[in-house]
Amino acid sequence: LGKNGFMKIGIIGAGYVGLVTAACLAEFGFQVTCCDKQQARIDMLNQGKSPIFEPGLELLLNKHADKNLFFTSDIQKLIQHNDVLFIAVGTPSDPDTGAADLSAVFHVAAQISDHLNQDKVVVTKSTVPVGTTRRLKQHFTDALQGKNSPHNIHVVSNPEFLREGSAIEDFMRPDRVIIGTDSDYSKSIMDMIYRPLYLYETPIVWTDFESAELTKYASNAFLATKVAFINEIANLCEKTNGTIDDVAKGLGLDKRIGHKFLHPSPGYGGSCFPKDTLAIAHLATEKNAPLTIVDSVITSNDNRKKNLITRIQGFLGKTPYFDHSATALHGKKAALLGLSFKPNTDDMRESPALYVVPDLLAAGCIVSAFDPEAHETAQQVIEDHPKLSFENSITDCLKDADFLVILTEWNQFRALDLGEIKTMMNNPVICDYRNIFAPNMAKQHGFCMDYVGKPALFSTETAHIEMINKKNIDNGAKPVSAVDG
Numbered sequence: 091l092g093k094n095g096f097m098k099i100g101i102i103g104a105g106y107v108g109l110v111t112a113a114c115l116a117e118f119g120f121q122v123t124c125c126d127k128q129q130a131r132i133d134m135l136n137q138g139k140s141p142i143f144e145p146g147l148e149l150l151l152n153k154h155a156d157k158n159l160f161f162t163s164d165i166q167k168l169i170q171h172n173d174v175l176f177i178a179v180g181t182p183s184d185p186d187t188g189a190a191d192l193s194a195v196f197h198v199a200a201q202i203s204d205h206l207n208q209d210k211v212v213v214t215k216s217t218v219p220v221g222t223t224r225r226l227k228q229h230f231t232d233a234l235q236g237k238n239s240p241h242n243i244h245v246v247s248n249p250e251f252l253r254e255g256s257a258i259e260d261f262m263r264p265d266r267v268i269i270g271t272d273s274d275y276s277k278s279i280m281d282m283i284y285r286p287l288y289l290y291e292t293p294i295v296w297t298d299f300e301s302a303e304l305t306k307y308a309s310n311a312f313l314a315t316k317v318a319f320i321n322e323i324a325n326l327c328e329k330t331n332g333t334i335d336d337v338a339k340g341l342g343l344d345k346r347i348g349h350k351f352l353h354p355s356p357g358y359g360g361s362c363f364p365k366d367t368l369a370i371a372h373l374a375t376e377k378n379a380p381l382t383i384v385d386s387v388i389t390s391n392d393n394r395k396k397n398l399i400t401r402i403q404g405f406l407g408k409t410p411y412f413d414h415s416a417t418a419l420h421g422k423k424a425a426l427l428g429l430s431f432k433p434n435t436d437d438m439r440e441s442p443a444l445y446v447v448p449d450l451l452a453a454g455c456i457v458s459a460f461d462p463e464a465h466e467t468a469q470q471v472i473e474d475h476p477k478l479s480f481e482n483s484i485t486d487c488l489k490d491a492d493f494l495v496i497l498t499e500w501n502q503f504r505a506l507d508l509g510e511i512k513t514m515m516n517n518p519v520i521c522d523y524r525n526i527f528a529p530n531m532a533k534q535h536g537f538c539m540d541y542v543g544k545p546a547l548f549s550t551e552t553a554h555i556e557m558i559n560k561k562n563i564d565n566g567a568k569p570v571s572a573v574d575g
C-alpha cells in the first residue's frame with residue numbers, strides 16, 4: 091500500500107463530517123488532504139479559518155495545516171495522490187419522496203473512476219441507504235472494465251456517528267466504529283486507520299456493507315424515536331400536572347432505557363434525524379417492510395414544530411399581557427434566543443426556528459433574534475423580512491420585547507439573570523421551550539413562563555393576578571390565586 095508504506099488519505103467533502111474526519115485522521119498521524127467543490131470553503135481553510143462552527147475544530151485544523159493536512163479544490167489530484175478516499179458529501183432528502191438523494195455520492199464515484207491511476211480503497215462516510223455501497227462497487231467494476239483498467243477499487247462502508255457540537259470528541263472516542271467490508275485487503279487498511287482507537291479499547295464491529303449501512307439508519311431512527319417519545323410524554327405531563335424532569339429521570343434510571351435523549355424540546359432538527367428517518371421509512375416502504383413506528387415519529391416531530399406558533403399564541407393569551415384575538419400579536423416584539431437546531435453548532439438544518447420565525451412574522455410580530463453562532467447560516471436559510479432582525483447581543487435582542495421565546499439551550503442563555511431580563515423587556519413573559527429557567531427563580535421575579543412538560547407559571551404579582559382573573563371570568567374559566575403561581 092502507498093508509497094513507502096505511508097498511507098495517504100483523501101477526504102471528499104469539507105462539511106461537518108469531512109472536516110472533522112480530516113482533522114482527526116491528521117491527529118492520528120496520517121497525511122490527509124481534504125477537498126470540496128466549494129472554492130470559498132477551501133480558500134477559508136487555506137487561510138486557517140473553519141467554514142463551520144464546531145468546538146475545537148479550527149484549533150485541530152490549524153495544528154496540522156501544511157504539515158500533514160492539506161486542502162484543495164482539485165479533486166483529480168486528490169484522487170490520484172491518495173491511497174484511501176473517504177466520501178463525505180451530503181445525502182439530503184429528496185423533497186418529493188423523502189428518499190436519500192445520492193447524486194453527490196455517485197458524482198464523486200464517477201470522478202474517482204475517471205481519474206483512477208492506482209488501486210484505491212473508497213470508503214463511504216456519508217449516510218447512505220442499504221445497497222448503496224454494493225451499487226458503488228458495481229459502478230466501479232463496470233467503469234474499470236469499460237476502460238480495461240488494470241486497477242482495483244475496494245469499497246468500504248464506514249458510517250459516521252459524530253454529533254455536531256461534540257464532533258471531535260465523538261470521532262476520537264466513539265462508542266463504537268462500524269465497518270462493512272468484503273475483502274481482507276480493505277479490512278486490513280481500515281484496521282490500520284482505526285488502530286489509534288485500540289488504545290481506548292473501542293469496539294469495532296466488522297460486518298458486511300448492508301448491515302453497516304442499516305446500523306447507521308437504525309441508530310438514528312431509534313434516537314429520533316426516543317426524542318419524539320419523551321416529547322409526547324411531556325405533552326401528557328402538561329395535561330395531567332406531571333413534571334417531565336422527574337418522569338424522564340425516573341425513566342432514564344432504568345438501565346434498559348438509559349437517560350440520554352430524554353430531554354423534552356420543541357422537536358428534533360439537524361442534518362441527520364429528519365432526513366435519515368425519512369430515508370429509512372422510504373426504503374422500508376419500498377422493500378415492503380414498513381417501519382410504522384418511524385412513520386409516526388416523523389409525523390409527531392413535524393407536528394410539534396408546526397404547532398409551536400399555536401402553542402405560543404395559546405400561552406400568551408393566558409397571560410395578562412395579551413388577549414385571545416386573532417390580532418393579539420400584531421406589532422408585538424418577539425425576542426428569540428437560539429436559532430441553531432441545538433447548542434454548540436451553527437447548523438440550521440431543520441431547526442425549529444425555521445418554523446417559528448416565519449410563523450411569528452405571519453402573526454404580525456416584529457422578530458428580533460439572537461444566536462451566538464448561527465446568524466450567518468440563519469440568514470442564508472430564513473427569508474429577509476423588514477420586521478426581522480438578527481441582533482449582535484442578547485441585550486439588543488431583549489430590549490423592549492413583549493415576550494421571549496427560547497429555542498436553543500446555549501449555555502450563555504442559562505447564565506442569564508431573570509431580574510436583568512425583566513428590566514429589559516416590556517413584559518415578563520417567556521416561552522422557555524428548553525426548560526432552562528428554574529420555576530422558583532421565575533416565580534421570584536414574577537414571570538409568566540411556559541415550560542415543556544411541566545406546569546406553566548403565571549406571575550404572582552397582585553396586579554397580574556387581577557388581570558388574569560378578569561380575563562378568566564370574561565372567558566368563563568375558573569379564577570387563579572397566587573398559589574397557582
Ligand SMILES: NC(=O)c1ccc[n+]([C@@H]2O[C@H](COP(=O)([O-])OP(=O)(O)OC[C@H]3O[C@@H](n4cnc5c(N)ncnc54)[C@H](O)[C@@H]3O)[C@@H](O)[C@H]2O)c1
Pocket residue numbers: 102103104105106107108125126127128131165178179180181194197198215216217218250251252253254361362
Ligand atoms: N452532520 C452530522 O452531524 C453528520 C453525522 C453523521 C453522518 N452525517 C452524514 O455525513 C454526510 C455529510 O454530512 P455533512 O453534515 O458533513 O454535510 P455538509 O453539507 O456539511 O458537507 C458536505 C460537503 O460536501 C461538499 N460536496 C458535495 N459534492 C461534492 C463533490 N462532488 N466534490 C467535492 N465536495 C462536494 C459540499 O460542498 C459540502 O461542503 C451526510 O450523508 C450526512 O448524513 C452527518
